[in-house]
Amino acid sequence: MNNYSIDPILIPVPESFESSRLHIRAARWGDGPAVNEAVRESADELSPWMPWAQRIPTVEESEVSIRKSRLQFLERSDIRLLLFHKSTGQLIGSSGLHRIDWQVRKFEIGYWAHTSYTGQGYITEAVNAITDFAIQELQANRLEIRCDSRNTQSSRVAERTGFTLEGILRNDKTDVQGNLRDTMIYSKVRGIEY
Ligand SMILES: CC(C)(COP(=O)(O)OP(=O)(O)OC[C@H]1O[C@@H](n2cnc3c(N)ncnc32)[C@H](O)[C@@H]1OP(=O)(O)O)[C@@H](O)C(=O)NCCC(=O)NCCS
Numbered sequence: 001m002n003n004y005s006i007d008p009i010l011i012p013v014p015e016s017f018e019s020s021r022l023h024i025r026a027a028r029w030g031d032g033p034a035v036n037e038a039v040r041e042s043a044d045e046l047s048p049w050m051p052w053a054q055r056i057p058t059v060e061e062s063e064v065s066i067r068k069s070r071l072q073f074l075e076r077s078d079i080r081l082l083l084f085h086k087s088t089g090q091l092i093g094s095s096g097l098h099r100i101d102w103q104v105r106k107f108e109i110g111y112w113a114h115t116s117y118t119g120q121g122y123i124t125e126a127v128n129a130i131t132d133f134a135i136q137e138l139q140a141n142r143l144e145i146r147c148d149s150r151n152t153q154s155s156r157v158a159e160r161t162g163f164t165l166e167g168i169l170r171n172d173k174t175d176v177q178g179n180l181r182d183t184m185i186y187s188k189v190r191g192i193e194y
Pocket residue numbers: 045046049050111112113114117118119120121122123124125146147148151153154156157
């Protein structure tokens with residue numbers, strides 16, 4: 001049986017890793033209150049783009065979401081990663097490897113930042129570290145970043161981290177208002193970008 005046909009639950013995935021300023025780790029039971037505080041304080045910046053941020057969640061709802069992320073991490077169906085500042089322990093944002101196809105070894109990197117920590121390169125640093133992690137630890141063949149074509153702060157992260165714009169899917173989804181939107185698809189693939 002080769003590595004590509006095993007049940008994903010058997011795939012070893014390290015719990016945490018570091019970049020120069022960040023401790024990056026899988027979500028754990030008990031992270032809900034810190035995530036709730038970050039979402040609450042960042043609601044104005046998150047709500048234009050994130051469907052789940054249309055209403056501020058309760059602390060219990062955030063903890064439920066974290067616990068579901070933990071279960072998904074354990075079964076390797078989704079890898080949610082929280083970003084903590086190494087020296088202060090403050091939650092800087094949330095990221096992860098989503099829409100996983102273990103057969104192809106394909107992952108989509110998502111991210112949002114606590115609004116107090118934007119404009120300082122933390123997300124760029126996290127995306128670089130998560131990309132390296134996916135390539136080295138998970139043998140990624142393809143990494144994607146997808147964003148609304150109007151979300152310039154997000155597309156700048158993809159460009160700053162060396163992802164290639166493959167195309168724009170027109171009328172691909174609806175935005176948070178229910179209007180049609182275009183989706184920019186950036187990728188890094190083995191053999192070309194690394
Ligand atoms: C998308 C999002 C995470 C980007 O956050 P960000 O703070 O712009 O990204 P970074 O942390 O990488 O910081 C980059 C900025 O810091 C600056 N910067 C400062 N120090 C830096 C450093 N050491 N390295 C890189 N950039 C640095 C950059 O110039 C850049 O600013 P600019 O865009 O004005 O030129 C944030 O806007 C967000 O949470 N948006 C809402 C959620 C969202 O849209 N998520 C994406 C969905 S697809």
